[in-house]
Amino acid sequence: MRMIANVLRSLGHRAVDGVWRLGFIARFLAMVLLYSGQSFRRVHLTIREIYFSGVLSLLIILVSGLFVGLVLGLQGYETLQRYGSSEALGVLVALSLTRELGPVVAALLFASRAGSAVTAEIGLMKTTEQLTAMDMMAVNPIARVVAPRFWGGVISMPLLAALFSAMGVFGGWLIGVPFIGVDDGAFWSQMQAAVDFRYDILNGVIKSVVFGVAVSLIAVFEGFDCVPTAEGVSRAITRTVVSSALAILALDFVLTSFMFRG
Amino acid sequence: MPPSTSDSLVSLRNVRFAYGEREILRGIDLEIPRGKVVAIMGGSGCGKTTLLRLIGGQIQASSGEVRVADKVLKNLPKSDLYALRRRMGMLFQFGALFTDMSVFDNVAFPMREHTNLDETLIRDLVLMKLDAVGLRGAYKLMPAELSGGMARRVALARSVALDPMLIMYDEPFAGLDPISLGIIGQLIRRLNDALGASSIMVTHDVSESLEIVDHVCFVSEGRIVAQGTPAQIRESRDPFVHQFVHAEADGPVPFHYPAAPIAEDLLGAEERR
Ligand SMILES: Nc1ncnc2c1ncn2[C@@H]1O[C@H](COP(=O)(O)OP(=O)(O)OP(=O)(O)O)[C@@H](O)[C@H]1O
Ligand SMILES: [Mg+2]
Numbered sequence: 001m002r003m004i005a006n007v008l009r010s011l012g013h014r015a016v017d018g019v020w021r022l023g024f025i026a027r028f029l030a031m032v033l034l035y036s037g038q039s040f041r042r043v044h045l046t047i048r049e050i051y052f053s054g055v056l057s058l059l060i061i062l063v064s065g066l067f068v069g070l071v072l073g074l075q076g077y078e079t080l081q082r083y084g085s086s087e088a089l090g091v092l093v094a095l096s097l098t099r100e101l102g103p104v105v106a107a108l109l110f111a112s113r114a115g116s117a118v119t120a121e122i123g124l125m126k127t128t129e130q131l132t133a134m135d136m137m138a139v140n141p142i143a144r145v146v147a148p149r150f151w152g153g154v155i156s157m158p159l160l161a162a163l164f165s166a167m168g169v170f171g172g173w174l175i176g177v178p179f180i181g182v183d184d185g186a187f188w189s190q191m192q193a194a195v196d197f198r199y200d201i202l203n204g205v206i207k208s209v210v211f212g213v214a215v216s217l218i219a220v221f222e223g224f225d226c227v228p229t230a231e232g233v234s235r236a237i238t239r240t241v242v243s244s245a246l247a248i249l250a251l252d253f254v255l256t257s258f259m260f261r262g
Numbered sequence: 263m264p265p266s267t268s269d270s271l272v273s274l275r276n277v278r279f280a281y282g283e284r285e286i287l288r289g290i291d292l293e294i295p296r297g298k299v300v301a302i303m304g305g306s307g308c309g310k311t312t313l314l315r316l317i318g319g320q321i322q323a324s325s326g327e328v329r330v331a332d333k334v335l336k337n338l339p340k341s342d343l344y345a346l347r348r349r350m351g352m353l354f355q356f357g358a359l360f361t362d363m364s365v366f367d368n369v370a371f372p373m374r375e376h377t378n379l380d381e382t383l384i385r386d387l388v389l390m391k392l393d394a395v396g397l398r399g400a401y402k403l404m405p406a407e408l409s410g411g412m413a414r415r416v417a418l419a420r421s422v423a424l425d426p427m428l429i430m431y432d433e434p435f436a437g438l439d440p441i442s443l444g445i446i447g448q449l450i451r452r453l454n455d456a457l458g459a460s461s462i463m464v465t466h467d468v469s470e471s472l473e474i475v476d477h478v479c480f481v482s483e484g485r486i487v488a489q490g491t492p493a494q495i496r497e498s499r500d501p502f503v504h505q506f507v508h509a510e511a512d513g514p515v516p517f518h519y520p521a522a523p524i525a526e527d528l529l530g531a532e533e534r535r
Contacts, residue, residue, distance in 0.1 A: 124361070133358035136318055138344040139375045 028221050032150050035143035039151045045144070049152025053114035057160060060113055061106055065164035068101055069093065069171020076172070077180055089182050090191035093172030094165075098195065098204040099260065102165030104252050107211035109164075110157055111244035115219035118149050119240040122223025123233035131224075146224060150216045157212025158205055165204070203259045210255060214247045270329075271296045271428055271460040272317055277326035278484075279312060286312050288484030289326070294428075299454050299461040301471040303506060304481035310464040311355055313481070314430045317462070318352055319343050330428065348376055351421035355432040355464075357413040359405040365392070365416050366401040372423045391419040394449055396442070410437040415446065425457050435467045443467070447474045468507050472496065480506060 039046045076092040122145060125131050131141040169191075176182040195201065219240050226236035272294035279287040286309040294300050302310050315321045316328055319335045328335045330346055338346075359368050369388045373379060379387070392398045395415040405413055414437060422429060434450060435443050451474040454461045465471045472478070472492040479489040480503060488495075488503045495503055521527070 121362075128361065129354055129356060129358040130360055132320060133352070133354055134360075136320065136347055136350070136352045137372050137375065138347040139372075140344075144375075 024225075025217065025221050028224070029217055031142055032147050032217075032220070035140055036147045036151065038143045039147045045148040046151050046155070049148045050156050053110075053118065053149070053152045054156030054160060057110055057113045057156070058163070060109055061160045061164050062167050064105065064109055065102075065167030066171045068105060068164075069097070069168030069173075070175050071171075072096060072101075072168065073172040073175030073180075077176060077182070086176075086180075086182055087186035088190055088194075089172065089176045090169075090187035091194040093176075094169055094191045094195050095200060097165040097168040097172075098200050100204075100252070100256070102168065103161045103204050103207040103211055104248060106161040106164040107157065107208065107215055107248045108245055110153075110160055110212075111215045111219070111248065112241050114153060114156070115215045115240050115244050116237045118153065118216070118219040119223040119226070119237050120233060122146065122149070122220060123226040123228075123236050126224065126226060127228040127230070127233060142224075146220045150220050153216030153219065154209070154212045157215065158208040161204070161208035161211075203255075206259075207252065207255050210251055211248050214251060215244045218244050218247060269295050271331060272462070273327075273329045274313075274316070275327040275329075277316065277323045277328060279309075279316060279321065279323050286484060287316075287323075290481075290484070290486060292479060292486060294460050294462055295477070296460050297454075297458060298476040299451060299463060299474060300477045300479065301463045301465055301475040302479050302481060303465065303468065303471075306466075308481050309484060310481060311432055314352065314432055314462065314464060317428075317430065318347070318350060348424065349427045351424070351426035351429045353414070353418050353421045353429075353431045353434055355436070357405075357410075357417040359408075359413055359417055359420070361405050363405075364401070365397065365403050365405070365408070368405070368416060369420045369423055372420065376424060387423075391423055392416070394453075395419045396445065411439065411442060414438070415442070418446070418449075422453055422457075425459075427457070427459050429454065429457075429459055429461045431461065431463045431465075433464055433466065435465055435470060443470055447471070450474060468509075472507075 072093045073089065076089050076096075077086055080086045080088055080092065122131075125141075125145065131145065134141045134144060173187060177184050177187055222236040222240045222243075226232045270293040272292070274290050274292040277287055277290040277292075278285065290313065292313075302313065304310055312321070316323055316335075317330060319328075319330075319338065322336060331349075333342065333346060335343070359365075360371065363371065366388055369391055370384050373384050373387060389398050389401065392401055395418055397412060397415055397419070400408070400412065400416075405416070408416065414434065418431070418434060421431075429450075431450065434446060438446060447470050450461060450463065453459070463471060463475065472495065475492060477489065477491060478495050479486050481487070482502060488498065488500050490498065495507065498504065498507075
């Protein structure tokens with residue numbers, strides 16, 4: 001009896017805690033948006049963060065995209081040829097990438113490459129009193145440090161996802177056409193006919209924008225909110241990676257169910 | 263004796279502050295007269311940094327009143343607080359330099375954020391500030407390449423970058439060799455007089471600070487227990503002041519953080535076994 005009560009109590013406690021934290025994040029987002037003016041007025045601040053989050057993630061995004069495309073090419077061909085429609089390989093590769101794999105996998109990689117770095121940087125700035133010092137100089141740390149990093153991530157994410165998909169399509173082609181011998185013309189023309197700009201590509205871009213907002217928000221929030229010690233920073237980084245992954249996958253389900261109901 | 267409010271840039275009236283349950287400050291009364299350099303001394307952990315944070319508006323007193331430039335800090339809107347802080351400089355106990363910027367950019371930071379000066383002028387100003395702390399030659403280095411004492415001198419240059427009216431130094435002498443210590447002490451005095459500013463200096467360095475300050479306050483157990491001009495302090499027969507000035511181990515200043523007697527702690531562990 002007691003045990004059940006305890007379990008219920010801790011469950012309730014966690015739920016309340018989670019909701020409270022969500023409200024906290026929402027308020028933080030409102031603050032970031034409120035103080036975003038500077039990120040655009042002094043655009044070099046944001047460009048610097050696009051470089052650190054976006055450009056430095058390019059390599060891992062491109063290489064992963066290529067490998068995912070190669071695997072898609074192999075697996076897709078293997079399945080399609082059973083039904084004698086191996087020319088549809090281009091369609092399969094392009095649709096899987098633009099609708100799902102591009103945004104989702106790129107966002108997962110982005111969270112672990114760039115999101116964790118942003119959390120670590122902001123967390124360390126907090127630990128070494130740099131944020132307090134800035135605040136004492138009458139410079140708002142949310143406007144000067146947090147908002148440019150947030151927007152840098154939001155802008156980088158869709159571009160990285162697009163590059164991931166492009167690289168993946170190239171990987172699929174590499175396996176399908178020169179390696180296996182699918183007809184080159186059929187590969188591209190079927191792809192062109194089957195992929196719809198609004199339905200497939202635009203929805204994919206919307207997904208990657210949503211993921212970009214989610215990952216960037218989680219990364220800056222965890223850094224800003226961390227316990228200012230070495231241990232606190234390392235925990236915050238872990239939380240960034242874990243909650244970003246969960247958020248991406250859950251949001252993907254929600255978005256997919258709205259976008260592609262058939 | 264402390265002068266009346268209008269002559270004071272900073273005034274604290276019966277200020278109390280607690281971190282959670284632990285009350286750190288228990289009724290501080292303090293006046294910082296305009297144009298003067300005031301030293302605050304006290305044992306480690308007695309709440310000196312906390313006092314500076316209260317004056318800077320980073321934390322709020324749980325009761326009592328903190329006034330800076332005739333503004334009450336309690337519930338001051340953020341924009342007003344920022345307007346006030348633009349005219350304050352603070353040297354943090356651990357420097358708090360921006361690690362992603364060079365020494366030059368650190369000192370230039372407040373100028374770039376708050377003024378429209380063009381880069382050539384900023385360059386001259388920054389090099390002048392760095393020259394004053396003896397580090398003009400180090401302007402290209404990153405904070406990670408500085409020694410502890412150098413980092414604090416850069417932080418000092420940064421805290422006076424905008425020629426503030428109130429400068430707060432949290433242990434400016436920590437980690438300095440005797441030569442730089444003397445120079446920095448003189449610099450603090452000269453800056454104060456040249457800018458017409460007021461300075462608050464938290465320090466443990468009794469002999470150096472008695473040379474340069476106008477007024478000394480001793481903090482203990484959350485209160486100001488003694489204060490006076492350096493001459494009065496040197497003469498003082500107050501046991502607390504005497505212990506501090508002559509660095510004696512025995513006296514009213516406790517060395518230990520409050521705890522149960524050590525015998526109890528050690529024997530207690532024995533019994534539990
Ligand atoms: N963030 C905090 N949370 C809880 N307690 C704190 C915090 N910061 C400081 N304290 C406590 O407040 C007391 C005063 O701290 P403060 O940093 O003001 O001391 P100090 O006089 O500056 O000491 P020192 O000369 O060693 O720098 C200390 O006993 C410390 O334990
Ligand atoms: Mg201190």
